[in-house]
Every structure is written in C-alpha cells, then in structure tokens.
Amino acid sequence: AQSVTQPDIHITVSEGASLELRCNYSYGATPYLFWYVQSPGQGLQLLLKYFSGDTLVQGIKGFEAEFKRSQSSFNLRKPSVHWSDAAEYFCAVGARAGGTSYGKLTFGQGTILTVHP
Amino acid sequence: DVKVTQSSRYLVKRTGEKVFLECVQDMDHENMFWYRQDPGLGLRLIYFSYDVKMKEKGDIPEGYSVSREKKERFSLILESASTNQTSMYLCASSLIRSGTDGYTFGSGTRLTVV
Numbered sequence: 001a002q003s004v005t006q007p008d009i010h011i012t013v014s015e016g017a018s019l020e021l022r023c024n025y026s027y028g029a030t031p032y033l034f035w036y037v038q039s040p041g042q043g044l045q046l047l048l049k050y051f052s053g054d055t056l057v058q059g060i061k062g063f064e065a066e067f068k069r070s071q072s073s074f075n076l077r078k079p080s081v082h083w084s085d086a087a088e089y090f091c092a093v094g095a096r097a098g099g100t101s102y103g104k105l106t107f108g109q110g111t112i113l114t115v116h117p
Numbered sequence: 118d119v120k121v122t123q124s125s126r127y128l129v130k131r132t133g134e135k136v137f138l139e140c141v142q143d144m145d146h147e148n149m150f151w152y153r154q155d156p157g158l159g160l161r162l163i164y165f166s167y168d169v170k171m172k173e174k175g176d177i178p179e180g181y182s183v184s185r186e187k188k189e190r191f192s193l194i195l196e197s198a199s200t201n202q203t204s205m206y207l208c209a210s211s212l213i214r215s216g217t218d219g220y221t222f223g224s225g226t227r228l229t230v231v
Binding site: 006 | 162207209220
C-alpha cells in the first residue's frame with residue numbers, strides 16, 4: 001500500500017526567507033505526486049503535481065517541487081516566502097493504473113507553515 | 118471553475134443520531150470522495166465512488182456509509198454518531214479516475230458529536 005510521510009509537523013520561517021517542506025513516499029513504482037495547500041477555514045487547493053518527465057515541477061504561487069526517485073522524496077520549495085503563504089501543506093501520492101490503490105490519493109499528515117514578519 | 122459544495126459548514130449532533138453530510142459538485146465529475154481530517158493525521162479516505170450507485174471503501178469506512186443516487190451528489194452517512202467521529206469532513210471530486218487532474222475540494226463540514 002502507498003503511504004506518505006511529512007516529517008515536519010510545524011515550520012516557522014521569516015517573511016522573505018526560503019522554504020523547503022519535506023515529503024517522503026512509499027510506493028512500488030513511480031507514483032503520481034501532489035502538493036496541496038489549505039488556508040484556514042478552506043478546502044484544499046492543488047499547488048502542483050508530478051506524473052513523469054522533468055523531475056522539477058513548477059506550480060502556482062511561485063512554488064516548485066523536485067521528485068527524487070533515489071530518496072523517495074518530493075520536497076516543496078519556495079525561494080522567498082510571503083506572509084500569505086501561511087497555511088497547512090499536504091503532500092499526496094496516487095497509484096498508477098493497475099495498482100491496487102488506483103484512483104485513491106493518500107495524503108500525508110500535513111505541515112503547518114507559520115510566517116513571521 | 119468546478120465547485121464542490123458541502124451543505125453545512127458546522128454541525129453539532131448528539132451521540133446515537135443518524136447524520137447526513139451532503140456534497141454536490143457542478144461539473145459532471147465521475148469521481149467523488151469523502152475524507153476526514155484530524156490534526157496530526159492528515160486526510161484519511163472514508164469512501165469513494167466512480168459512478169452513480171457505485172461505492173468503494175476507503176481506509177477508514179467503519180461507522181460510515183455513503184449514497185450516490187445522482188452523479189452530482191455524494192452523501193456521507195453516520196449511522197449512529199459517536200464522539201470519536203467528531204472531525205472535519207472534506208468532500209472532493211475529480212474528472213479523471215487517477216486523480217491526475219487534481220481533486221477539487223469543498224470547504225469542509227466540521228462535525229461535533231456530543
């Protein structure tokens with residue numbers, strides 16, 4: 001079965017600083033990978049996704065993520081954080097067709113980002 | 118834009134009550150999902166559906182059931198609510214079964230069982 005681990009429950013950064021949120025997955029082949037963001041009181045919004053090809057993917061709001069097969073990781077990065085980026089971030093993994101978990105996304109525990117002025 | 122609407126933002130129910138959480142999407146998506154969200158546990162899949170009248174168990178289906186009589190509506194039912202079902206419930210839909218189009222989420226229903 002697929003699984004996702006986000007090792008950091010809570011991260012605090014200063015506005016303007018760089019950001020990296022960690023995500024490690026467990027899956028037997030190359031999975032589909034996603035990052036979602038949840039602002040307070042809202043549902044989740046898709047930031048970016050990886051299926052295949054270029055391992056560095058660009059998303060909305062200036063975010064990017066890099067797929068590293070050797071490390072089973074899909075870390076989210078942003079070069080300069082804005083106060084409006086404060087939210088909870090979720091990494092998710094999906095199985096490819098033929099897998100027993102096909103069609104289901106499995107989410108990590110989430111990382112809460114606090115931004116100090 | 119696809120919109121996923123959950124009928125209630127907040128609900129308070131008593132232990133033992135039968136509870137219905139409603140979710141409607143307006144873009145003809147085939148696939149719909151119910152997750153519950155708890156601090157430190159992330160989102161956990163309760164049930165999902167790929168077609169009308171079709172349902173499949175997710176990772177934590179115990180104590181829940183679902184109904185999908187129409188394509189646009191996916192209801193989550195708590196047959197006999199218990200305090201350990203106090204949680205945030207999120208509905209989502211997607212056009213493509215793999216989810217590679219990205220799920221569209223509703224704003225959630227925060228259920229408190231007293």
